[in-house]
Amino acid sequence: MRLLEAAAKLRRREVSSAELTAAAFERIGRVNPATNAVQLVMAETARARAKTADQELARGEGRGPLHGIPVAVKDLFFTKGVRTTGGSKLFANCTPDYDAAVVESLAAAGAVLVAKTGMHELAYGITSSNPHFGAIRNPWDRDRIPGGSSGGSGAALAAGMVFAALGSDTGGSIRIPASYCGVVGLKPTYGRVSRYGTMPLGFSLDHMGPMARSVRDAAATLNVIAGFDPRDETSSRRPAEDCVPDCEPSIRGLRIGMPENFYFERLDPEVDAAVRGAFRTVESLGAEVVALRVPDVAAMNTVSRIILLGEASALMEAHLDKRDQFGADVLALLDQGRLLAATDYINAQRLRRVMQRDFHALWQRVDCLMTPTTPATAPLIGETATTIGGQSEDVRLAATRLVRAINVLGLPAVSIPCGSDRRGLPIGLQIIGQAFAEALILRVAQALLPAEVPVPRL
C-alpha cells in the first residue's frame, strides 16, 4: 500500500495509525533479521504518537498526508533522547538533546517515527557494510549490498517496513540505494531541506531528502521537510511549493535532455537498454527528447572527491587519533583527506564555480536530463571491484560515477526504478533538474512510474 493510499484510509477511518504502526513493527520484526535495515526501533514513542494521531484524526484535526503514517529516518538525524550513531563506533553512545529539523517537521506533520535505519559508517561510503553494526542486505538479493550510505532506508522501504524514510546524499547516498533497492529517492536542491541537527560529512555537499515506494509518496514527504530554516545558514528563503504530481501528469512539450557523452559510456548493457527505453516512453507521452553534450562530468567527479576528502577529514580531525574506532575503508579516506594541500581544496572550489556556470547554460536547451543512476545493478557484499563494459572498476567509484557531480552543482535529482536485469535486480534511472525544479523532475518521474514499486518476497 502506498503512503497516500494509507493516508486516505486513515482519513476515512478505515484503518488506524495504531494498526499501521503495529503492522510496521510486525514487518520489521519478521524481515529485519534478514536485511539488518533497521538499527533501532522506537516502539514506545511510536505507539504513543500513533495513539495521539488517531485521537486527532477522530476529532477531524488532520495535519496532512503524513499524519499517522509510520516512517523511518537514517541514523544520522538527531532524535531527542534517542541514540544517534551516524553508523560510527565513535558515536555509539551519542544521545542528542534535540531533534533534527527534518525530524521536527515529520513530528509536526503527525508522522509516526518507528525506526532509525542503518547506514554506511559516517555516511562515508556506498556499501552500507558497516563494520560496527553489521552489513545491511539488499531485499532483492541478500548476498548483495543495498547501496549507501542510506542503505538502511533503501532496504527498509524495499522490504515494506515503512511507507517513507529519510536519507542524506553527499555523493549519491540517497540515489544509489534507491537504484539498487528499487525505490524512489530524491536529492533536493542544496538549501531546500534544512541540514540542522544532522551529522555532517561534507558541509557543502550534504543534502537531506525523502525515499519512498512511489513518486507521489516521496513528493508528499518532501513537502513536509522542505522550507526555510534560519538555523541552517545555507537554507533557502524561496517558498517551498507543492511538489506532489498528478497521478497521470502531462509531460507534453517538456524538453528532456539525453546526454551524448559520459552518462551512457561504460554501462551494463541491460541498464543502457532500460534507460534508453525510458526515453522512448517519454517521447510517446509527448515530451521532446533533446540529444546534447553535457559539460565535463568526469572533472566534476574529481572536484567532488577533492572537496569531500577535505571537508570530511577536517570534520573528523579531532577524532583521528582514535584509529581503532574507524572501519578500514573510512579511515583510508580520512587519511587521504589529511594529505591534501589547502590549495587543492581552494582550487576545487574555484573549479566548482566554473562547472556551475557551464552546467547552468544547459537549462536554456532542456528542462531536465535523464541518465542512468548507477552503471550496473547492486554488487555482491564484499566485492571491491566490478567489471562494467569490459573494464574493471572500483565498486565505490562505479556506484558514484553518475551521481556525485550533481552534489557539486547543488541541483535536484531523483532516482526511480526503471525495470530490472536478468537476475531480477532493480535498475535505476536518474532525472536531474535545474535548481528548485523538484516539482518538474517529480512530474517526469511520475509519468514514467505511475505505480507503486513491488516488494520482494522475504
Add this chain to the structure above:
Amino acid sequence: MSKDWKKIAKASGLAIPDAQLERIAKPLEALEKEFRPLVQVLPPETEPAPSFRAHAEENA
C-alpha cells in the same frame, strides 16, 4: 612528478602508519593525475564557490 606521501605526512606531523600510507598512495596518485590538469587551465579571476549559492539563484 609523484608526491612522497610519507614525507608529506611526516612533515605535517600526521601519525599515519607506513602501511596505510602505502595503501592510500595509489588512489591519491590517481586523483592527483586527474585533478592537476584541471587546475592548470583555471582562469586566474575565478573565485571559489564554497557551496551551491541558493541566494544567488533566488536573485537570478
